[in-house]
Amino acid sequence: MTSEQLAATEHRVPRDDASAPRRNELSTRGLDLRYGDRVIVDGLDLVLPGDAITAIVGPNACGKSTLLRGLTRLLAPAGGSVALDGTDIHRMPARALARRMGLLPQQPVTPEAITVEALVRLGRYPHQRLLSPWSTADQAAVDAALARTGTDVLREQPVDQLSGGQRQRAWIALALAQDTDLLLLDEPTTFLDLRHQLDVLDLVAELHAEAGRTVVMVLHDLGQAARYADHLVVLKDGQLAAAGAPADVLDAELVKSVFDVDCRVIPDPESGTPLVIPRHRPAGRRPPV
Amino acid sequence: MSKSATGVAAGAPPTSARRIPLLLAGVALLALCAALSLALGARPVPLSTVADALFGGAQGKEALVVTGLRLPRTVVGLAVGAALGVAGAVAQGITRNPLAAPTTLGINAGAGFAVVVAIYALGLNQPVQYVWFAFAGAAGAMFFALLLARRSGDIEPVRLALGGTVLQLVLLSWTSAVMLASERTLDEARFWLAGSISERPLDVLYPVLPTLVLGLLVALAVTPALNALALGDDSAQALGVPVARIRLAGAVAVVLLAGSAVAVAGPIGFIGLAAPHLVRPLLGGDHRLLVPGCLIAGPLLLLAADVLGRVVIRPSELEVGIVSAFLGAPLLALLARRVAR
Numbered sequence: 001m002t003s004e005q006l007a008a009t010e011h012r013v014p015r016d017d018a019s020a021p022r023r024n025e026l027s028t029r030g031l032d033l034r035y036g037d038r039v040i041v042d043g044l045d046l047v048l049p050g051d052a053i054t055a056i057v058g059p060n061a062c063g064k065s066t067l068l069r070g071l072t073r074l075l076a077p078a079g080g081s082v083a084l085d086g087t088d089i090h091r092m093p094a095r096a097l098a099r100r101m102g103l104l105p106q107q108p109v110t111p112e113a114i115t116v117e118a119l120v121r122l123g124r125y126p127h128q129r130l131l132s133p134w135s136t137a138d139q140a141a142v143d144a145a146l147a148r149t150g151t152d153v154l155r156e157q158p159v160d161q162l163s164g165g166q167r168q169r170a171w172i173a174l175a176l177a178q179d180t181d182l183l184l185l186d187e188p189t190t191f192l193d194l195r196h197q198l199d200v201l202d203l204v205a206e207l208h209a210e211a212g213r214t215v216v217m218v219l220h221d222l223g224q225a226a227r228y229a230d231h232l233v234v235l236k237d238g239q240l241a242a243a244g245a246p247a248d249v250l251d252a253e254l255v256k257s258v259f260d261v262d263c264r265v266i267p268d269p270e271s272g273t274p275l276v277i278p279r280h281r282p283a284g285r286r287p288p289v
Numbered sequence: 290m291s292k293s294a295t296g297v298a299a300g301a302p303p304t305s306a307r308r309i310p311l312l313l314a315g316v317a318l319l320a321l322c323a324a325l326s327l328a329l330g331a332r333p334v335p336l337s338t339v340a341d342a343l344f345g346g347a348q349g350k351e352a353l354v355v356t357g358l359r360l361p362r363t364v365v366g367l368a369v370g371a372a373l374g375v376a377g378a379v380a381q382g383i384t385r386n387p388l389a390a391p392t393t394l395g396i397n398a399g400a401g402f403a404v405v406v407a408i409y410a411l412g413l414n415q416p417v418q419y420v421w422f423a424f425a426g427a428a429g430a431m432f433f434a435l436l437l438a439r440r441s442g443d444i445e446p447v448r449l450a451l452g453g454t455v456l457q458l459v460l461l462s463w464t465s466a467v468m469l470a471s472e473r474t475l476d477e478a479r480f481w482l483a484g485s486i487s488e489r490p491l492d493v494l495y496p497v498l499p500t501l502v503l504g505l506l507v508a509l510a511v512t513p514a515l516n517a518l519a520l521g522d523d524s525a526q527a528l529g530v531p532v533a534r535i536r537l538a539g540a541v542a543v544v545l546l547a548g549s550a551v552a553v554a555g556p557i558g559f560i561g562l563a564a565p566h567l568v569r570p571l572l573g574g575d576h577r578l579l580v581p582g583c584l585i586a587g588p589l590l591l592l593a594a595d596v597l598g599r600v601v602i603r604p605s606e607l608e609v610g611i612v613s614a615f616l617g618a619p620l621l622a623l624l625a626r627r628v629a630r
Contacts, residue, residue: 074523098529109385109521111574118575125517126529130510174520178528 023050023085024100024182024214026071032079033063033070033238040066041238043080048231050085050182053208053215055229055246057222059259063238064218065106068186071216072103084182098126102175106186106218110159116170117155120145123177145176148211149203165196172203183207185217189224197221201228226250226273234258250274308578311571315585319367322592326363327355329596331604358488365486365494366595366609367588369550370560372501374587376546377561378568378579379508382515383539384446387624390562391547394453397556398460399430400548401482404555405467409474416481417493420552424497427548430456435540443522443533444540484557484610486595497549504545505584511539512576519574557610559617560590566624 026048033041040063048054048071056064069075071082073089082089089097102123110119123145124138146152149169154162159170168188175183185204189197205228207213219225225232226246234242234249236258242249251274255263261278268275327339334342334351342352343360373391380389391397403426404419413419437452438444464482468475514535517525526532547561567590568582591609594616598607 069523072527074526094526094531095529098527101527103523103527105521105523105527107521108524109519111519114519114574118573119520122517122520122528125513128513130513174524 022100022181025050025085026182026216027083027086028071028080029083030080031067031070031077031082033066033075034078035066039078039238041070044238044240046233046240046243048216048233050214051212052230053204053217053228054231054233055217055219055225056233056235057219057225058235058241062235064235065186066238067235068103068184068216068218072101072184073097074103095126098178098180100180101182101184102178102180104171104175104183104185104188106190108171110167112160113158114160115155116151116157116159116162116173117142117146119159119170120151120155120173120177123174123179126178141179142177145173148176148207149173165192165199168192168196168200169203172200176207181212182214182216185215187218187220190220197224204228222250222255222276223268223273226275227268227271246273250276308572312581312585315582315589319585319589319592322589322596323363323367325596326366326592327359330354330359330599331606361489361491361494362486362595363592364491365489365553366592368494368498368501369486369554369557370564370588370591371584372504372546372550372587373557373560373591374564374583374585375505375508375580376543376550377563377587378565378576378583379511379515379539379546380543380561381565382511382518382576382579383444383536383543384449385519385521386446386450387566388562389450389453390558391543391551392556392558392561393450393457394543394547395430395434395456395460396427396544396547397551397558398457398464399433400424400427400551401478401556402426402460402464402467403429404481405464405474405478408477409467409471414477416489416555419481420493420496423552423555424500424548427551428544430460431540431544431548435537444536480608481555483608484555484613485608486554486591487606487608489553493553497552500545501549504542504549507538507542508546508580511535511542512580515539515576519576555610557591557613559613559620560587560594562624563590563617563620566620 028044028046031041031044031046032039044067056067058064066075070077073082076090084092084097084100120142121138124141127138143152146155149172151166151170151173154166154170159167162170172188188200188204192200201224204215204217208215229246232242232244232246232249233240234254241258242254250265252263252265255261255265255276263276263278265274265276267273324336324339327343328334328336332351332354334355338347338351339355341347342355377390380391380394381387400423403422407413407419407422434449434453434456435444437456438449440448468478514525514530517528517530518532518535522532550557564583564586565579567586568579572578572582591613594612595609598609598612601607
């Protein structure tokens with residue numbers, strides 16, 4: 001889409017789901033995100049392709065999570081705009097947006113003593129009206145989300161008594177029950193051990209391949225990002241360092257310039273995707289911290 | 290990974306099979322309390338006489354006590370208890386803080402201060418005259434607490450609880466200062482300030498009925514959103530909840546309900562705090578059940594405390610505000626232990 005087309009669609013009156021073409025493509029134009037006076041993301045132009053898994057990576061404090069907050073309207077931009085399929089998300093009604101886009105925050109609050117199913121049922125909020133009863137469609141979405149995440153056997157269990165991996169899957173189930181084409185995950189693998197990290201990432205891949213969901217996730221591990229994502233967005237200091245297919249963008253030069261780490265990038269022997277191997281750093285040659 | 294919000298839960302399992310009998314049991318218990326409230330007091334009246342006085346049109350001294358004094362008192366108790374219970378549930382929901390209640394948001398202290406100033410400056414001496422001063426004081430205090438908690442267009446829960454507590458302390462000290470300055474004010478205000486539903490004719494209740502009903506409707510309307518809000522602001526917003534607006538609507542409901550309650554009965558603590566904590570273990574944290582549950586538990590606690598206050602030092606009586614504080618203090622201690630754990 002050219003910038004003229006973008007500008008033309010931007011002022012379209014936001015309509016509910018049916019009429020607009022749905023490619024689930026998020027884009028930003030000159031996006032400026034700040035906390036108070038602190039500029040976190042600075043004039044970012046970005047297109048996150050629809051029907052793909054996008055991983056956002058970058059060093060700590062580069063603005064990854066802030067960008068995700070901006071993309072999901074949790075943070076209002078100080079300048080620029082975020083559009084979903086050409087429509088400014090800040091012009092969409094909250095419920096309409098919540099039916100298009102689901103989010104798993106980095107640190108969600110688990111209400112005390114809530115069961116897995118009760119938690120997942122809350123995902124149906126944007127589909128319900130004040131006096132509308134719980135419908136069979138609602139229950140079907142909840143059952144499907146539980147089944148897809150393998151949490152159906154846990155449905156009566158209190159969430160605060162689950163293991164970290166189980167709990168993360170319950171939270172993903174909540175986002176799935178929301179039944180959105182677009183799913184944004186903020187560091188879904190942090191705090192999980194390797195096996196559970198892979199479980200979550202495999203689930204994400206499955207959601208894309210089988211359920212056709214577009215996924216945008218913030219990740220820390222470059223190898224995992226390269227292996228699971230179709231599209232990689234690399235941020236540094238709130239600006240775009242690189243974007244594209246992992247095999248095209250992830251090389252030693254980029255890692256050096258973004259993370260300040262000397263490395264070799266070799267093909268992952270399992271998947272063929274780029275794998276970052278930091279070079280040996282003897283005591284005397286480490287950069288000062 | 291996830292923080293646990295103690296005491297504020299949401300969502301209900303699909304079956305309501307266990308909950309309907311519990312609600313019915315609550316209603317039955319409330320009816321019993323109301324009956325005791327009509328029968329017990331300085332002069333106990335047999336329940337058969339109570340029934341005669343209410344439905345048989347019986348005259349006589351005992352019947353007059355029932356219809357003239359205890360019936361208004363019981364009706365006022367039901368309304369005030371319900372308002373406080375629901376206000377507590379909503380206050381805890383919008384702040385995600387299990388210790389939030391009308392008292393901790395400064396509402397009772399605001400009403401107390403306004404009434405004491407009105408007594409001092411205008412020479413008032415009847416609870417009926419205090420109603421609008423109390424309501425205005427309650428609303429003013431809550432509004433100020435909201436201002437203190439405002440940050441970038443939203444109300445921050447922690448700041449609301451902290452600001453409300455500080456405000457409460459400041460207002461209490463000002464109230465004391467006014468009362469110390471004027472002995473007449475002290476004499477007039479001290480019974481009202483204890484919080485009581487005795488000697489409140491129904492005329493005191495009528496003016497606040499619209500605000501009570503409106504507050505209850507707003508509270509019921511925000512219950513689904515409060516369930517989503519329990520997941521944290523980010524998750525709630527991602528689910529399409531207009532977080533700032535819901536929190537403001539909830540605050541308005543709290544002001545309408547608790548303001549009406551304090552206008553009628555004076556400051557009564559602990560009911561608003563205790564009712565949600567009593568209901569949650571029984572019905573779960575789903576606000577769609579919690580709010581109706583508090584609608585029953587609030588008056589249940591209030592009437593029980595009021596009846597108890599009438600029988601412990603018969604033929605004299607203790608104000609319900611004193612009894613509820615007396616019973617509520619251990620509960621608060623227990624709660625603080627659970628939260629700290």
